[in-house]
Amino acid sequence: MSKFHSKSVNIFMTLDQQVIDGYFNKHDPAPIYKRQLSHQFEQYILETVAVAKRYDVVFYKFKCTAEADKQYAEPLMYAIHRHFSDKKAERLKDFSRFKQRNWILLAVGVAVTVLCQGFLPLLNEHQSLPSGLTNSLDIFAWVLLWHPIDELIFHWNPHLKDILLLDKLGTAESIIIEHEKKTAVGNNDPMRAVA
Missing domain, CATH: 1.10.287 (Helix Hairpins)
Structure with missing residues (x-):
């Protein structure tokens, strides 16, 4: 019997005032931690974790360019966790039906x-x-x-797989990356283009 090898699936995001507004619904006037995620941002997260296997661990990795941008990490994580916890509850109801x-x-x-x-x-x-x-x-x-x-x-x-994935997304930990080297190609964050 072979052992299961888990790997980590990383979801990269930039914590920046201009970029962070693109993560949320533009028409939602609520505070950051209560806002709805934008459709593009949700699709980015779901496409990133589409390759995740059952035992893989999911991490949200935030790139901070300034010390002041760290203040957005906790409200953004709360909004993401709430969003995917709500999605999981809906999926559980669908599975029950x-x-x-x-x-x-x-x-x-x-x-x-x-x-x-x-x-x-x-x-x-x-x-x-x-x-x-x-x-x-x-x-x-x-x-x-x-x-x-x-x-x-x-x-x-497939129902159970989706429920497990939404549970991982709703409970994943976050890591803040502060001093990352600048690459010659430019910014590798695909969500910067969304904003």
Whole structure:
């Protein structure tokens, strides 16, 4: 059995007054820690962690150019954590509805199958039903069962994967990078272009 190797997935952001406004919805007048994240910023975070595996650790890394920019780190982290915690709660509700709907469909399918397989042979003893009708009801009963069984066996894992990822994003730690070397290419922060 192989060991699981975890790696870290880093989400890089710049803490700067001009850039930080691009992280949030422009029309939200709330304080920074209560603002809604912008769609572009949320997509940047989700695309960055799209390669994350189950045991990978997620870190938010903030680049500070000035000492005064550090004051934005905590409110920004609070806004990000709140946003992804809310998304996780929504996803948990969706997963609960997914399970409930499929269990109800499975129960209805089993009831129809029991009706078709259990009671129709009793009727067949007293009255001669055409074999085509009996075979059609058998096929209908098993086709009715196929969808909920397929959903419950094969399609629950993406829900759990999304919930785990949103939980990681809602509880990830932050690291402030202060004195980073300037590169010849320029700024490597893709979110600077968003702002």
